[in-house]
Amino acid sequence: MKYYSTNQQAPLASLHEAVVKGLAGDRGLYMPERIQRLPKAFFDDIDRLSFQEIACTVADAFFGEDVEEESLRSIVCDTLSFDCPVVKVTDNIHALELFHGPTLAFKDVGARFMARLLQYFIKQDGQDRVNVLVATSGDTGSAVANGFLGVEGIHVYVLYPKGKVSPIQECQFTTLGQNITALEIDGVFDDCQALVKQAFLDQQLNEHMRLTSANSINVARFLPQAFYYFNAYARMKAIGRADQLVVCVPSGNFGNITAGLFGHAMGLPVKRFIAANNANDIFYQYLQTGKYEPKPSRQTLANAMDVGDPSNFARVYDLYGGSHERITSLISGATYTDDQIRDTMKRCYEDTGYLLDPHGACGYRALSEQLQEGETGVFCETAHPAKFKEKVDEIVGIDTEIPPRLAAFMKGQKQSIPLSRQFEDFKAFLLKE
Numbered sequence: 001m002k003y004y005s006t007n008q009q010a011p012l013a014s015l016h017e018a019v020v021k022g023l024a025g026d027r028g029l030y031m032p033e034r035i036q037r038l039p040k041a042f043f044d045d046i047d048r049l050s051f052q053e054i055a056c057t058v059a060d061a062f063f064g065e066d067v068e069e070e071s072l073r074s075i076v077c078d079t080l081s082f083d084c085p086v087v088k089v090t091d092n093i094h095a096l097e098l099f100h101g102p103t104l105a106f107k108d109v110g111a112r113f114m115a116r117l118l119q120y121f122i123k124q125d126g127q128d129r130v131n132v133l134v135a136t137s138g139d140t141g142s143a144v145a146n147g148f149l150g151v152e153g154i155h156v157y158v159l160y161p162k163g164k165v166s167p168i169q170e171c172q173f174t175t176l177g178q179n180i181t182a183l184e185i186d187g188v189f190d191d192c193q194a195l196v197k198q199a200f201l202d203q204q205l206n207e208h209m210r211l212t213s214a215n216s217i218n219v220a221r222f223l224p225q226a227f228y229y230f231n232a233y234a235r236m237k238a239i240g241r242a243d244q245l246v247v248c249v250p251s252g253n254f255g256n257i258t259a260g261l262f263g264h265a266m267g268l269p270v271k272r273f274i275a276a277n278n279a280n281d282i283f284y285q286y287l288q289t290g291k292y293e294p295k296p297s298r299q300t301l302a303n304a305m306d307v308g309d310p311s312n313f314a315r316v317y318d319l320y321g322g323s324h325e326r327i328t329s330l331i332s333g334a335t336y337t338d339d340q341i342r343d344t345m346k347r348c349y350e351d352t353g354y355l356l357d358p359h360g361a362c363g364y365r366a367l368s369e370q371l372q373e374g375e376t377g378v379f380c381e382t383a384h385p386a387k388f389k390e391k392v393d394e395i396v397g398i399d400t401e402i403p404p405r406l407a408a409f410m411k412g413q414k415q416s417i418p419l420s421r422q423f424e425d426f427k428a429f430l431l432k433e
Helices: 015-021 040-048 051-063 069-079 107-125 139-148 167-174 189-200 203-208 219-238 255-265 282-289 313-319 324-330 338-352 358-370 385-396 404-410 423-431
Strands: 002-005 030-032 086-088 093-097 130-135 154-161 180-185 211-213 245-250 272-277 331-335 376-381 416-419
Touching (some): 015 211, 030 313, 040 219, 051 069, 069 107, 086 219, 107 130, 107 154, 130 139, 139 167, 139 180, 154 189, 180 189, 219 245, 219 376, 245 255, 245 358, 272 282, 272 358, 282 324, 282 331, 338 358, 358 376, 358 385, 416 423
Parallel strands (some): 154 180, 245 272, 245 376, 272 331
Antiparallel strands (some): 002 030
16 A cells, blocks of 8 residues: 655655655655545444454554564554553433543554554664654644653653643653653644744754654554444434434544544545534534635644644644545534533533533534434443543533543653744654654
């Protein structure tokens, strides 16, 4: 399988090249040359398959031409050492719980898969070291750091905005040490993301060290997230509720919903998607007007979605040939203020007993408002509520229990390096490494 750039100016790349480079030379995002539709028989029997069996079939369609069969199966099964269950919240709304992995966030799936695939390629090459740059607005940093922790031949640099991730999120990637370096940037997430992108294009840096990215700009990070949409469909089919399925995805950098859209292009029978935004409503406004106008990100209660220029919009736009009509025929939007998020978390808990995190609250509310007669909704509960304990406790009025895995992170000592948002400072630091 070859991969092309969304900017159409870079040469075609192999999967190996796309994963190791992360970003194409023309600053575009890599896209697979074709998307393989899965056979009807797969969907007829999907409710009788395990999560790992489903994921192996989907992974083979994406990566089977480039990764030896047994190695790919091992990568998938090792990645999915935990379940992503579908849990009933109301009669017609279910939560796809994506927080049962090591860092209690949906990004564990993509991060763990990418770490294992990158190591597979490094061993093939006989390389000494690859350096992973990752910008985070919350959960990406912890998922990537823990997914790559201790992986031989890979060093990870996590860039995060000072004072703009939750204390619990921060401790999940600043306390690890070993092959993980945390860089505390004096700016917002968009500044961190810009530093990563600029680093890939700097000739001196690339001559000094081999760089790749583990953000959802990397095909090995976002594509595996399609696995759990197929699993959600299978579990809903098993209870007879999959015929008119609407999937709602809380969206920041849009890698997660893009993976779902790729699944749809492979034949996944989802009726439509909803992209739920916080106050950073750039995609929502695009759906209304047909104009994509990035803005500086705004800090909100749902901080992992605080993105003012979502990278993966380029993939969504490319996937549908730039057609606003095709995009809006399949995807609707929603945008919520902090007050609306608080109200949703409180009401959902009071009415159903289900505890939402601020991001999942956007997804739940969008389904509550937009589901039509006969439809069943599944929203992504993207992180465990305990990762936002202070906010959740204050809003809902309870003492959220902290899972043991999370408590263990909180006992570690913070190790981070402060840097300005200026590229020259970041570059100077990396050149000393």
